[in-house]
Amino acid sequence: MxxxxxxxxxxxxxxxxxxxxxxxxxxxxxxxxxxxxxxxxxxxxxxxxxxxxxxxxxxxxxxxxxxxxxxxxxxxxxxxxxxxxxxxxxxxxxxxxxxxxxxxxxxxxxxxxxxxxxxxxxxxxxxxxxxxxxxxxxxxxxxxxxxxxxxxxxxxxxxxxxxxxxxxxxxxxxxxxxxxxxxxxxxxxxxxxxxxxxxxxxxxPPPPPAAPTPSDSSRSKTGIIAGAVAGGIVLLFFTLALAVFFIGRWGAHARFIDIPGEEEPEVNLGQLKRFSLRELQVATNHFSPKNILGRGGFGKVYKGRLANGALVAVKRLKEEHSHGGELQFHTELKMISLAVHRNLLKLLGFCTTATERLLVYPYMANGSMASRLRATERGEAVPLLGWAVRKKIALGAAKGLAYLHEHCNPKIIHHDMKAANILLEDDFEAVLGDFGLARLMDHRESHVITAVRGTIGHIAPEYLSTGFASDKTDVFGYGITLLELITGQRAFDLARLANSEDIMLLDWVKTLLRERRLEELIDSDIKGDYVEEEVEQLIQIALLCTQVNAADRPKMSRVVGMLEGEGLAERWEQWQRNEMLRATTQPNTPNNILAYQDSASRILEVELSGPR
CATH class of the missing domain: 3.80.10.10 (Ribonuclease Inhibitor)
Known part of the structure; x- marks a missing residue:
C-alpha cells in the first residue's frame, strides 16, 4: 500500500x-x-x-x-x-x-x-x-x-x-x-x-469646594461638613485600596473560593468522598506545574499528597467543562462510581465549585503504559516491560474494556483507547483510566476533530467519517494499542517519514509484514526474549480488531477469550477466507474502502500462517 x-x-x-x-x-x-x-x-x-x-x-x-x-x-x-x-x-x-x-x-x-x-x-x-x-x-x-x-x-x-x-x-x-x-x-x-x-x-478625588455663605458661622459649619465628607471619601478609598491589595496578595496563592452553589443538588454519591478545593490545592501545591503527571483533551492531571499522607492523582477538568449541567454531572458521576472492576481505575472522590471540577484517583507508581514504552528514549533508568508483562497488560486492558461494554448499564464507551490511558499498578496489573470522562463530557465540544473525540492513529475509520461512535470504535482503538504494546512505536509518528515509512502504525506494521521484516516489528526493549507464536497471535488479534468494517470486529469479550487461547485460530481462518474473497471481487483502488486493508489477506496468509 x-x-x-x-x-x-x-x-x-x-x-x-x-x-x-x-x-x-x-x-x-x-x-x-x-x-x-x-x-x-x-x-x-x-x-x-x-x-x-x-x-x-x-x-x-x-x-x-x-x-x-x-x-x-x-x-x-x-x-x-x-x-x-x-x-x-x-x-x-x-x-x-x-x-x-x-x-x-x-x-x-x-x-x-x-x-x-x-x-x-x-x-x-x-x-x-x-x-x-x-x-x-x-x-x-x-x-x-x-x-x-x-x-x-x-x-x-x-x-x-x-x-x-x-x-x-x-x-x-x-x-x-x-x-x-x-x-x-x-x-x-x-x-x-x-x-x-x-x-x-x-x-x-479632591473634595468639592464649600459653597459661599453670608456668615462666619455658616462658613464654619460648611467647612466642618466638607471636611467630614472629604475625610470619609479618603477613608473609603483607603479601605478599598487596602482590600484590593490584600485580595491581590492572597489571590496569588488561592485563586478560587470554595463556595457551594446555592442550588447545588442533593445527591448521594455512595462511597465517593467530596473534597474541598482547599484540600486539593494544598495536596497539589496549588496545582504546581512541577506536579503535572500528564495532560489530555479533558484537562491536566496533578500528583498530590493528602493530609493523611496518601498519594493521589487529581484531574482538573478544563474550564469550559466547569459551568452548568451540575445535576447531570453528579448523576453521571454516581453512575461511573458504580463501574467497579479489577481493571478499571477507581474514582476516590471529587470536588465541584462555581469554577472548578476535579476528580481524585489513586496514584499509580508505575505510570502509564505509554510512559513505560517511552522510558528508554527519555533515558529513564526504570525496568523495561518484558514480554510476559506486556501479555499481562494486554489481557488486563481487554478485560476492563469488556466490562465497560458488556456489564455496565448503560454501556460505557471509552472514546479514547490508547497507551496513555492504560495505567499500571505496582504489580503491573493494567487498569483503564479516563473511561468515565467521555460520558461526563459528551455534551461538550470535542477534543480532536469536529464531532470526533480521540487521538490520531487510534480513531476508527467509520467514527472519523461519520462521527458515530460505538463499542466497536473502542475495539479498533484497542487493536492499535495492542500494536503499540508489541512494537513500542507510536500510533501516529511523523518521525517515521524521515525513514520513508508510514506515519500510521497500522500501515507501518502491514508494510513490514508484506516485506517479511518481522524481526523489526518487535520492540527492541524486549531484547529477543519473547515467544514468536505468541507475538503472531497478538498481531492476529490486533488486525482482527482493526478491520475497516466495524461489524467484522470482535466484541471485547471475544478478544479476552482469544487472548486466553480460545477461538483465535477459527476466527483468523474465517477472516482470511473473507479477505481473499473480497480481494478477488473488489478492485483495490484508492477510491475503494477495501484499499484501507492493503490486501491484508495476501500479507498475513503468507507471513503469519505460512512457512517462515
Missing amino acids: EKGLSILVLLMLAPSPSWLGAAGDQEVDALAAFKGAVADPTNILQSWDTSLVSPCTWFHITCNPGGSVTRIDLGNANLSGALVPELGKLPSLQYLELYNNRLSGGIPDELGNLTGLVSLDLYSNSLAGSIPNSLGKLKSLGYMRLNNNSLNGSIPKSLTEVEALQVLDLSNNNLSGDIPITGSFTKFTNLSFQGNKGLVYAPS
Whole structure:
C-alpha cells in the first residue's frame, strides 16, 4: 500500500468539514505563522503539518463541532520565540494557554480581535512591552493571567470595562502608574498586582469646594461638613485600596473560593468522598506545574499528597467543562462510581465549585503504559516491560474494556483507547483510566476533530467519517494499542517519514509484514526474549480488531477469550477466507474502502500462517 493511503481514503470518505473554506485557511495560516515564530526543542508541534490534515487533528488544538479552533493548549511546552499578530485571526478561539514557556517580545494588539476569548494564560514567560489597550474589547474574558513576565507601562483602563472578568493576575512584572479602581475592578474580582514596584493606587478625588455663605458661622459649619465628607471619601478609598491589595496578595496563592452553589443538588454519591478545593490545592501545591503527571483533551492531571499522607492523582477538568449541567454531572458521576472492576481505575472522590471540577484517583507508581514504552528514549533508568508483562497488560486492558461494554448499564464507551490511558499498578496489573470522562463530557465540544473525540492513529475509520461512535470504535482503538504494546512505536509518528515509512502504525506494521521484516516489528526493549507464536497471535488479534468494517470486529469479550487461547485460530481462518474473497471481487483502488486493508489477506496468509 502506498504511504499515507489510509489517510487519503478516510479523508475522501469523511464529509467536507468547514475548515476547507476560507476561514479554515485563515486559521491554518495563523497557526503556521505561530509555529514558524517559535523554537520547539521537544518537537511538541510535530503534528502541525499544514499539508497533511486540518488544524482540528493537530495535537494541543481543540475545535468545536463546526471545525473552528477554540483552544490552543501549549502550557509547559518549553517553547521560545515571539507571539505573532496572526493569532488574532482565530475568530472562534476561547482559550489561549501558553503559560510557563520562554516566550519573549510583546503581546500583539491583534489579540484584541479575539472577541470570544474566555481565558488568556500567558503567565511565567519573558514577555515585555505594554499591555495592549485592545484587550479591553474582550467582553467575554473571564480569566487573564499575565503574571511573572517583564511587562511595563500602565494598566489599561479599558480592562475595567470587561464585565465578565473574574480573575486578573498582573503580579511580578514591571508595571507602573495608577491602579484604576473603577468598573469591573470594584466588583468581587480576583485581582493581583503585587511585585510591581511602580504601581500605586489611584488618588482620591479632591473634595468639592464649600459653597459661599453670608456668615462666619455658616462658613464654619460648611467647612466642618466638607471636611467630614472629604475625610470619609479618603477613608473609603483607603479601605478599598487596602482590600484590593490584600485580595491581590492572597489571590496569588488561592485563586478560587470554595463556595457551594446555592442550588447545588442533593445527591448521594455512595462511597465517593467530596473534597474541598482547599484540600486539593494544598495536596497539589496549588496545582504546581512541577506536579503535572500528564495532560489530555479533558484537562491536566496533578500528583498530590493528602493530609493523611496518601498519594493521589487529581484531574482538573478544563474550564469550559466547569459551568452548568451540575445535576447531570453528579448523576453521571454516581453512575461511573458504580463501574467497579479489577481493571478499571477507581474514582476516590471529587470536588465541584462555581469554577472548578476535579476528580481524585489513586496514584499509580508505575505510570502509564505509554510512559513505560517511552522510558528508554527519555533515558529513564526504570525496568523495561518484558514480554510476559506486556501479555499481562494486554489481557488486563481487554478485560476492563469488556466490562465497560458488556456489564455496565448503560454501556460505557471509552472514546479514547490508547497507551496513555492504560495505567499500571505496582504489580503491573493494567487498569483503564479516563473511561468515565467521555460520558461526563459528551455534551461538550470535542477534543480532536469536529464531532470526533480521540487521538490520531487510534480513531476508527467509520467514527472519523461519520462521527458515530460505538463499542466497536473502542475495539479498533484497542487493536492499535495492542500494536503499540508489541512494537513500542507510536500510533501516529511523523518521525517515521524521515525513514520513508508510514506515519500510521497500522500501515507501518502491514508494510513490514508484506516485506517479511518481522524481526523489526518487535520492540527492541524486549531484547529477543519473547515467544514468536505468541507475538503472531497478538498481531492476529490486533488486525482482527482493526478491520475497516466495524461489524467484522470482535466484541471485547471475544478478544479476552482469544487472548486466553480460545477461538483465535477459527476466527483468523474465517477472516482470511473473507479477505481473499473480497480481494478477488473488489478492485483495490484508492477510491475503494477495501484499499484501507492493503490486501491484508495476501500479507498475513503468507507471513503469519505460512512457512517462515
